[in-house]
Structures are given as structure tokens and as C-alpha cells.
Amino acid sequence: KQEVTQIPAALSVPEGENLVLNCSFTDSAIYNLQWFRQDPGKGLTSLLLIQSSQREQTSGRLNASLDKSSGRSTLYIAASQPGDSATYLCAVLDNYGQNFVFGPGTRLSALP
Amino acid sequence: EAQVTQNPRYLITVTGKKLTVTCSQNMNHEYMSWYRQDPGLGLRQIYYSMNVEVTDKGDVPEGYKVSRKEKRNFPLILESPSPNQTSLYFCASSPRLAGGSWYEQYFGPGTRLTVT
Numbered sequence: 001k002q003e004v005t006q007i008p009a010a011l012s013v014p015e016g017e018n019l020v021l022n023c024s025f026t027d028s029a030i031y032n033l034q035w036f037r038q039d040p041g042k043g044l045t046s047l048l049l050i051q052s053s054q055r056e057q058t059s060g061r062l063n064a065s066l067d068k069s070s071g072r073s074t075l076y077i078a079a080s081q082p083g084d085s086a087t088y089l090c091a092v093l094d095n096y097g098q099n100f101v102f103g104p105g106t107r108l109s110a111l112p
Numbered sequence: 113e114a115q116v117t118q119n120p121r122y123l124i125t126v127t128g129k130k131l132t133v134t135c136s137q138n139m140n141h142e143y144m145s146w147y148r149q150d151p152g153l154g155l156r157q158i159y160y161s162m163n164v165e166v167t168d169k170g171d172v173p174e175g176y177k178v179s180r181k182e183k184r185n186f187p188l189i190l191e192s193p194s195p196n197q198t199s200l201y202f203c204a205s206s207p208r209l210a211g212g213s214w215y216e217q218y219f220g221p222g223t224r225l226t227v228t
Contacts, residue, residue: 034216043202044219089155091217098162099170100145100204100217102155 002027002094004103012109013080021075021106023090028068031093035064035075038087038105047088048075080110114139116220118203124226125193133188133223135203143206144186145170145217146178148199155202161186193227200224 003026013019023033032051036044048057048064050073056065063076073090087105094101116137125131137144145160147170157170161180175197177189186205190197203220 032215036219041222043221044204044217046216046218049216091155098160098168099157100160101157101171102147104152104154 002030002092002099002101004090004092004101006088006090006103006106008106009104010107010109012111015080015082015110015112017080018076018078019080019108021077021088021108023073023075023103025071025073025092025101027095028071029095030068031095031097033064033066033073033090033092034100035062035073036089036091038089040087044089077108080108082110082112084108084110114218116203116205116218118201118220118223120223121221122224124228126228127194128192131190131193131225133190133201133203133225135186135188135220136184137186137203137205137218138184139205139207139218140183141205141218142183142208144180145204145206146176146186146188147202147204148172148197149202149222150199158188158201193225195227198225198227 007022034049035047050066061078066073087107089105091102119134142163146158147155149155156172159178161167201223204217206217207215
């Protein structure tokens, strides 16, 4: 059964710093991996999606990489801003192509 | 505007009183799914549907039912709610890629359910 973990569970960074969030999954036979942002009490907003055949995706200050063989993905956020404060979740579409499995999330506090 | 809508957004009910949470998407997506989110447990998939009249259990289906009679709608039914079903519920939808995989998920705003 696919399991997804995220490290660290929480992170505080000063404004302007670059940061990396980590996502690991146990079964490397995934179809895609998606990074989300969730603000407190709100829904999930899709940030980036990486197909299994891709190595990375970029959107503005965000860059996500995927290493399927090692079961890892990283989300790089450049020049953090207070508005980046949120919980970041990764989710993988498992090897059957039917179930999405989420990690527990990393709670980011970008301090002014 | 392309979106996933859920109703109601907030619901307080009593044990055993049947309820339905509606989910609708206007993007013609084939795939729809329900999740619950609990502190310390994260998001867990309840049921999903790959198309009309096709539904399957996720990781935590006990106590829930779903139906997919139309492509746009995917209601979540709690026949006899219990306090352990108090949670934040999300509906999501995804379009299908040409190769058969699913593209990114779009989430509804969530329904906060309290069962007393």
C-alpha cells in the first residue's frame, strides 16, 4: 500500500529566504505527483503537477522535482514571502492509477 | 467560472439522522473523489468515481455511500452518521489525459460536518 510522508512537519523561515519541502513515497510506480497549498480552514489549491515521465515543473517562484526511483519529490520556494504561510501537501496517484494518496503536509510560517 | 461546489459548507447534525453532502463540477471531468481531513491523520480518500455509474472504495469507506448518476454530480451520503464522522470533507475532480492517467485535481471549498 502506498504511503506518503513529508518532512519537516513544520518550518519557520524569515522573509526572503529560499526553502525546500520534502515528500517521500514508498511505491515508486506512480502516475503523477501533485503539490497543493492549503490555507487554514480552506480548500486545497493546486500548485504544480509532475507526470511520472517528468523530472521537474516550475511556476513562478516554485519549482518541484521528482525522482521516481528514489521515491522523492521536493518543492523549492524561492524568496519566501509572508503570503506563502500555509500548509503544503503532496499527493501521488498510486500505481493502479485510481487512488490519490496524500502526505500529512508541512506547515510553513514565512516570517516578516 | 470552472469550479467544484459543495453544499452545505457547514452542517451540525445528530447521530443517526441521514444526510447528504452534494458535490458538483462544471468542468466535464470524468474523475471525482471524496476525502475527509482530520487533525493528525491528513487527507484520506473515502470513495472515488472514474465515470458515470462507476464508483470504488478509497481508504476509509465505512459508513459512507456515494452515487454517480450524472457526470457533474457526486453526492456523499451518510445513512446513519456517528460522532466519529465529524470531520472536514472535500470533494475533488480531475480530467482524464489521453494516455489514460488523471490530470491535476481541483478541490471544492470543503464541508465542515459535526455529528453530536
